[in-house]
Amino acid sequence: MSVNELFKKDLKVVNIGLKSFYNDLKSQNLTAVHVNWKPKAGGKTRMVSLLDKLKKMN
Amino acid sequence: MIIQTIVKKNAYYDSVTLMLLSRELKKLEGVEEILVGMGTDLNIELVQNLGLFSGELESITSNDLFISAKFDETRTNLEAIEAAFVEQLNKTDQKEADDDYQPPTLKSALQYLPDANMVVVSVPGQSAADVVDEALDNDLHVMLFSDNVSVEDELRLKQKAVNKGLLVMGPDCGTAIINGAPLCFANAVRRGRIGVVGASGTGTQEVTVQIHQMGGGLSQVIGTGGRDLKEEIGGLMMIQGFQALIDDPETDLIVLISKPPAASVAEKIYRIARQSAKPVVIDFIGGDRAAIEAVGAIACISLEDAARKAMAKLNGQKVADFVGFSLPEAEIEQIVDKAVATLKPDQTELRALFTGGTLADEAMKLLGGRYAIYSNIPLSPEMAIENMPDQKGHLCLDLGEDRFTRGRPHPMIDPQTRTEFFRSHVDEQTAVILVDVVLGFGSHADPAGAVVDSVREVRKRLGKVGREVVVVASVCGTDLDSQNLERSVRALESEGVIVMPSNAQAVRLTDRVFQRLEKGN
Amino acid sequence: MxxxxxxxxxxxxxxxxxxxxxxxxxxxxxxxxxxxxxxxxxxxxxxxxxxxxxxxxxxxxxxxxxxxxxxxxxxxxxxxxxxxxxxxxxxxxxxxxxxxxxxxxxxxxxxxxxxxxxxxxxxxxxxxxxxxxxxxxxxxxxxxxxxxxxxxxxxxxxxxxxxxxxxxxxxxxxxxxxxxxxxxxxxxxxxxxxxxxxxxxxxxxxxxxxxxxxxxxxxxxxxxxxxxxxxxxxAKASLDPAGGVKYSTIVYTMARNGTDFGIRVAGLGDRWFTAPAEIINGLYFPGFTMDDANPDIGDSCITETLGIGGFSMATAPAIVQFVGGTPKDAMRYTTSMYEITTEESKAYKLPPLNFRGAPTGIDIRKVVETQILPVINTGIAHKDPGVGQVGAGIVNPPMACFEQALEAYVKLLEDEGLVE
Structure with a gap:
């Protein structure tokens, strides 16, 4: 969706990170989903590397 | 004195939650110093600086949560702190229990909101690039609030976005208003015919607020992040946003805001401006006026000036530099008279304590070469605060800069940092305290109230030695903001603060006071 | 690939x-x-x-x-x-x-x-x-x-x-x-x-x-x-034929013996991946506390492996009280299980979730990536022999089981030259 197409739509937001940004959107009755984000694989580098190996199989 | 530490492995909480929690926990009896945070290098450094380091922290990773506290002999132990910590967290969790389901990943979120078109990203910088990548892969526009994203990642992501015709607003982008929806730190403003692309957060906020106050409105406000107009990034998002506004039938006039761009980037922007059928107002804060006017665009001398010129142009009125005040000159003189009369002869120094970086920068540029002003964002390297002799001289601080926000929220969210600077940096030699009060989404619930408290405290302190101080403020906000412009102004004025209608005018008034002081009253 | x-x-x-x-x-x-x-x-x-x-x-x-x-x-x-x-x-x-x-x-x-x-x-x-x-x-x-x-x-x-x-x-x-x-x-x-x-x-x-x-x-x-x-x-009869489907990352067994928790993954055959079983967070019968509890025990989490049991908590709000929760928590437990599973059951439909099928097919990759652990409803046994049940509640498998399984799985693909 180009920027100009976006301008014609209702903004629908996925918020990833600080919850307060989501609360602000909801308080204005805007459509939003908050992602309860955590670092991938809890940030364990070994696990991240294993998962990446599998992703790279394409 | 006892130092104790608890480490919880692989427990992630966002930094704002933890920083606010640290503050709550510090109020507990017997706690001298406490830090709750993730085990990032930055936080560990902070722990060391606070004198809270202990062995438990040696093998900590950035995914581990730690609580480090220093107690006096008498009181609380760490178990009590931990219990209080869990209780506070539970309070948050309890609130969340009533919320809608919060999926753990973007992929999952898109199943709940398949027609999402914007992703707002504020995760820690080192993870942000991956999240943005995934958003772009799903053809979603991005507002990237996170900082600490590398230039390489920024360039790669913006190139990818441009190829897909998408926005990546950021990194370190504080404000945007898309289709009337304010994102992150934006003010509640009317919709209208003026489009803005801004590379500086509070600068953009000030322009939109001023346009609103003059009866105008905004079609779109696009942020780019502060590095966009540097050579390395080449203004990819400024150009993308500029072009989109040119093509947008709802936009009649375009305002571009940035610190002076790299020459090559400025060239590209001028080229587009020259072609634009829509009028273009450019505020490259302190930038090259002639070059802007050479391409038929309108150059500005301040953020307020940009708003005024945009409104004038849009309404077919004469476009001229605004160098004065909204109030009649006579009234301004009265205000200055009254202010100066309260000061003692050895009160000569400025203390400008800003929460908005662009507003601080604008202040120093408007005061020009007339004063030597020390700063953490100095106009020239020799004026860096490190060179300030024993707190003597003028001082202008951007309290939102990294060095002041380590381990604590941005002062627009939590006024505590400025409260402390009121205590530590305002003294008997201070003549004028200049502040900004930024309202809007994302900001503290009552920033004016916090300034009022500080001013009251400072007046009491200086009153003991028979002194007064002049306090000048501007409020960046609107009648529609939840903190409310009028209420904020009234609160400040009731404490004797001189409130001017823009940052530029507040700076100018400050200038007048010092000019008068220099003339020896 | x-x-x-x-x-x-x-x-x-x-x-x-x-x-x-x-x-x-x-x-x-x-x-x-x-x-x-x-x-x-x-x-x-x-x-x-x-x-x-x-x-x-x-x-x-x-x-x-x-x-x-x-x-x-x-x-x-x-x-x-x-x-x-x-x-x-x-x-x-x-x-x-x-x-x-x-x-x-x-x-x-x-x-x-x-x-x-x-x-x-x-x-x-x-x-x-x-x-x-x-x-x-x-x-x-x-x-x-x-x-x-x-x-x-x-x-x-x-x-x-x-x-x-x-x-x-x-x-x-x-x-x-x-x-x-x-x-x-x-x-x-x-x-x-x-x-x-x-x-x-x-x-x-x-x-x-x-x-x-x-x-x-x-x-x-x-x-x-x-x-x-x-x-x-x-549940056991439903899952057993899946054991041995090579390259699959789906869990077909979860079980605990009161000392260890073990899982088996379809693509890794009969191999158990074990870690110490956890103590259960739950409601204890009068007179008993967590100190009396034995770590997690029993094969009954074969039901969760199939997508029922704790995975279908949304349909059984009556028992969410075992952990002091509300019906909304029950919905949340189930909803979060969709994050680590592959499909929705075509047979077991949950009325409170608008007849959404139970979350089915635990994928070790998703568990490790999201760090969301399977939710298991269970009884709590006294740690001493001869006493019996002392409560009921909710427990998770140790993450280590899934991480070990992922290690072994990637190793298998490496050995076969399928990944670098």
């Missing part, structure tokens, strides 16, 4: 979705369970030695020894157990599952379930009820007496009744139970009622005395968990 994984997982999900667990009859363990012998005791969870067995598991083994006549006192039983005369193997290695300690000995009657789509069978003992029972490690006289009565009266009546009735489609019955507020792990009230209703006339038609029939009815009716010992082997 990621196709390789997705294809294998698709195949596994097809197997699970197509399963049709059916109750076909009852038998005596030693006669019907493959490889079952007099001196072989089956137990819940991954393999464990007598030395490492937890209190309730030891208690159950001792009860089994007394029941089988290997010993006449608990002291004697403990000696026999330690003597090496008895072999211990997981139920899961013998097409069986057992709740809590899960001890199965050769004389015990068992339900026989057949997955009629694939022809594989699964076995499970009959549920003894609550209180002081073998599966919670109790070995007193009342335990043995009840087991003997089950063998002598309950078993023959039910065996004849099922023979008269004919096979019972457990997939349908679980699907109905799930729509009536059971997640068929910690809540089996509706399903137990359905079972009794289904076989009532057949029990009446058996050749036994009215007194026996009444006792059987009363026994089944007095124990809400009668159906657990059917839902478990039904």
């Amino acid at each position: 990621e196709n390789l994984i997705e294809k294998a997982n698709q195949q596994v999900l097809e197997i699970i979705q197509n399963a049709r667990p059916t109750l076909i009859g009852l038998g005596i363990a030693g006669e019907v369970i493959p490889g079952m012998e007099k001196n072989l005791f089956l137990h819940a969870g991954p393999p464990v030695t007598w030395e490492r067995m937890s209190g309730p598991m030891r208690g159950a083994v001792m009860a089994g020894l007394i029941y089988e006549g290997f010993a006449s006192t608990p002291e004697e039983a403990a000696k026999v157990a330690a003597s090496g005369k008895i072999r211990f193997e997981p139920c899961h290695h013998h097409q069986s599952v057992g709740p809590m300690a899960g001890v199965v000995t050769s004389s015990m009657p068992v339900w026989i379930i057949e997955n009629t789509t694939y022809g594989n069978k699964a076995f499970c003992t009959l549920n003894e009820g609550l209180g002081k029972v073998l599966r919670f490690g109790a070995y007193g006289e009342e335990v043995i007496t009840r087991l003997k009565w089950m063998e002598a009266v309950l078993y023959p009546v039910l065996k004849e009744a099922i023979a008269i009735h004919g096979p019972i489609d457990l997939k349908n019955m679980i699907a109905q139970g799930v729509q009536m507020g059971d997640e068929v792990h910690n809540r089996n009230k509706a399903s137990t009622s359905l079972l009794i209703r289904e076989i009532a006339s057949s029990i009446v038609k058996t050749s036994f005395s009215d007194e026996d029939k009444v006792k059987v009815f009363d026994f089944l009716n007095s124990n809400d968990h009668t159906y657990l010992n059917l839902s478990m082997p039904a």
